[in-house]
Amino acid sequence: MPDVDQSVVVARNLTKVFRDFWLREKVTAVADLDLDIRPREVFGLLGPNGSGKSTTIKMILGLLYPTRGRIAVFGRLPTDVRTKARIGFLPEESYLYPFLDARETLDFYGRLFRQPRRQRRRRCDMLLDMVGLGSVAYRRVGEYSKGMQRRIGLAQALINDPDLLILDEPTSGMDPIGTRQFKDLIRTLAMRGKTVILSSHLLADVEDVCDRVCILYGGRQRALGRMDELLAKDSLTQITTDKLDPRTLETVRQALAQSGKEIRQVSAPRDKLESLFLRIVQEAQEQRMATGGATSGGPIAEFLRAGPQDAREVLTRLVAAAEFEAISQEAAAQKPAGQAPPAQDTRVLGQLIQLDQPPAEPASPQGAETPPEAPQVDRGVLEGLLGRSEGTQENS
Amino acid sequence: MHGIWAIARHTLAHCLRMKMAGTLIVLLLLSLVVLPMVIQGDGTLAGRTRTLLAYGAGITALLLSVVTLLLSAGVIASDVRTKQVFTVATKPVSRWQYVLGRWLGVVVFDILLLAVSTVAVYAFAQQLRRQEALNPMDRRTVETEVFVARRQIAPKPSDIATLFERKRKQLQEENRYQEALDALRRTKTNGDEQEAREILEEQIRSDAASEAQSVGPGGHFRWRFHGIALAGTELRETGWVVSTDPQDGTLRISASRPFLGRLVYGGPVRVNAVDLRVTRLAEDFFEVRPTLDDRAGGRLAALIPGAFADIVADPTIQISFKASPAVAPSDKLLRSFWEIINPASGLRYMEFRTDPVETPATLTVSARLVDPNGQLEVGYLNLPDSAGRSTSVTILDRDVSVLYHSSGGFEGNFLRAMGLVLLQLVFLAAVGVFAGSFLSFPVACLIGFATLPLSMARGFLSDSLRVNTHMPSALDALTIVGAWAYRVVQVLLPDFAQTSPVDWLVGGLNISWEHLGQVAVLTLLARAAPILAIACLIFHKRELARVQV
DSSP states (O other): OOOGGGOSEEEEEEEEEEEOTTOOEEEEEEEEEEEEEOTTOEEEEEOSTTSSHHHHHHHHHTSSOOSEEEEEETTBOTTOHHHHTTEEEEOSSOOOOTTSBHHHHHHHHHHHTTOOHHHHHHHHHHHHHHTTOGGGTTSBGGGSOHHHHHHHHHHHHHTTOOSEEEEESTTTTOOHHHHHHHHHHHHHHHHTTOEEEEEOSOHHHHHHHOSEEEEEETTEEEEEEEHHHHHOOTTOOOOOOSOOOHHHHHHHHHHHHHTTOOOOOOOOOOOOHHHHHHHHHHHHHHTTOOOSSOOOOOSOOGGGSOOOOOHHHHHHHHHHHHHHHHHHHHHHHHSOTTSOOOOOOHHHHHHHHHHTSOOOOOOOTTTTSSOOOOOOOOHHHHHHHTTOOTTOOOOO | OHHHHHHHHHHHHHHHHSHHHHHHHHHHHHHHHHHHHHOOTTSSHHHHHHHHHHHHHHHHHHHHHHHHHHHHHHHHHHHHHTTTHHHHHTSSOOHHHHHHHHHHHHHHHHHHHHHHHHHHHHHHHHHHHTSOOSSHHHHHHIIIIISSOEEEEOOOOOOHHHHHHHHHHHHHHTTHHHHHHHHHHHHTSTTOHHHHHHHHHHHHHHHHHHHHTEEOTTOEEEEEEOOOOOOOOOEEEEEEEEEEOTTTOOEEEEOOHHHHHHOOTTOEEEETTEEEEEEEEOSSEEEEOOOHHHHSSSTTTTOOTTOEEEEEEOOEEEEEEOOEESSOOTTSEEEEEEEEEOTTTOOEEEEEEEEETTSOEEEEEEGGGSOTTSOEEEEEEEOOOTTSOOOOEEOOGGGEEEEEEOSSOHHHHHHHHHHHHHHHHHHHHHHHHHHHTTSOHHHHHHHHHHHHHHHHTHHHHHHHTSOOTTSOHHHHHHHHHHHHHHHHHHHHSOOHHHHOSHHHHHTTBOOOHHHHHHHHIIIIIIIIHHHHHHHHHHHHHSOSSOOOO
């Protein structure tokens, strides 16, 4: 069992039962859920509607209390003020105060974190630029479109530079630019050693950013593990080459046939719609076309980026990463036989080592023309786990 | 405290940006502009000013109470309904800080609105004060009974207990006590002797109280007042005689404006050490009308036109009373003779008066009649009416009092009056926040709006629901249950009628800091604080999200 002190969120036998007025048991929203969400990981909570994702998140946040079992965040109760000081939360809808403008909204939440005025002002400016609302900062939030409200909602979740960021359906209502920036942001935060819990129906988003996922159905955990473990097809090999003419292709087929293998699929790779969209918007922006809505977001706020770090800090992070690896291995060794040990998470170490290098260029739609290589995975596996047929429209 | 204040600031911003605040201020100002024009009262300036003050304070209290209940019931309930509480409750703010912050925000909003209405009512009242009075008496009333802050002292209560004992003994000696007891036992109490005794003694006590506070034709009252703590000193000046009237002896004496500002029409003034009353008051002179005895060879004999006069304006006290005759005279006027005595020096002042029946009247006399120990003796003689008919007159202990000016003026008193309104609002905000902490907005409003009339009518309900053990037994149970239920309400709710500033302002009565403090302790510490504590506890235990599956 993983060391509880090392986990950001620990849940044991977490159960939430919904009762009616007469206290009769009506629905079990979450049943006997065990969770260990580790530092510096992007953790995805997946599941169809009513599977208990939001209920779990609300118990992590202290908005709901478990009927049975226990939950600790940073080793304390979720309702503890010290715990809440380290959390950023973006709810499934941006429940903001419509009478405040964007700047006042961020200022209010900054006050709740006891941030000094200058810090609040600086962070408000940076966050507003980051989410592309700097030009409409003095418009009341009630007048914003849903996507703009999501952006300001995201900004409020980041005002305290949280150690744990909890995102419930974060990209719903966001345009592809915002979605792209958002994913870049999650990667940046993960690189800085932040923990992110992400609940989403948009499997592509989860697939792009999550290190581990937990799939819930009927309030129970159905699958839990690293993304590459869950999605890998060990029996197949995929090769990407320059375009092959039919003759060369036939030669390859014959060569494979001699080894007793056959080509199962030959296709020309397609560009992602996301990339196409971003390219078109970038062209429009270069032509300086007017827009009444949010502009493209600016660079990720400075306080959220990995800034120049001194050697001692890098060393500390590396040591912490090494300790975590050791704990992970120890935990894996303690797992009962029959359960596959998790693959060593070299990505965390790799990310930390990157911190030693000069900070990456701020993410921007312009810079996002060529998206980072997403793992070439078969989404059918994920869909299958969710109980959906391949090709089903994801729009819940 | 930081978290509370951050939430309070947010609540204040919310309240200020609602259209409710603007609407309320417009309504308030409209009422204050329209009311003095519509309501003329008795036509006097004093009456109109009193009406403005009463309605101004009353409307302010009522409108702000309604707004406070709506806002306080909504601030938490709507936050939970719209789920906006999710983003606040997940920030490092305790639930109790959130509840107190919401309450404090509403209270600060109340303070702002109350400040606006206080300035408005005060400005309109001062505007009215500058208008022309109906007559000198009217002006005197405005200046000495409205724009003042007078302390009120009640007389030493009548000795009803001794009179009760005497009457009971007399009935027992005449064997009428037992007869009455038997009759009551047979007819009203189903043989219960104890209950019959209680009814009889209550009746005797009531008779004794009536007797002690009534006088027959030619009879007299004598009241003693203690604890009169006068403030202010006499003002001396040397004036000069402008003219004398050979017909009635009226003296017209010129004096400086500050000195004349201290005199009131009909009030006392000393000229060459003779106590006189002002019969006319102008901008640069006043007139007095000495008796012929005063003039003839006395200290006033030398006062001829051009002569200097030693004049002294003493602080004054007022004796307020309301007399009710057993049979009202045909002209509705009661005649009486008053004697006010300084118990230490023996200095006395006497006056024959004619006053309207059952109407509060005021007698203004020199404060020199109060002895150094703050005591005063007042005598009243019941005289026959103009037709020579005599009747009994009742003056209840609570209807006679000494009023005197103390330190502090109308402005300070007006602020304290608004302080009483604020305490009422603070309590209502606590009730609204409490209800909103676990109920939906409509239900929380219902609780709040049930609280308001109950608090306003608490005194009345208290009397109405007093357990009447003399009722037939079938109704006893119901009455007792109702009374007990009300006792609970009584503990929870303050009595707004008792703490309302309207009567104080209309009577020009001083609201002492002690009184304000007492109301603050009873309202804030004894009621609002426990209610808020319960609200914090409930909200702490409450799940802010609903289970959605």
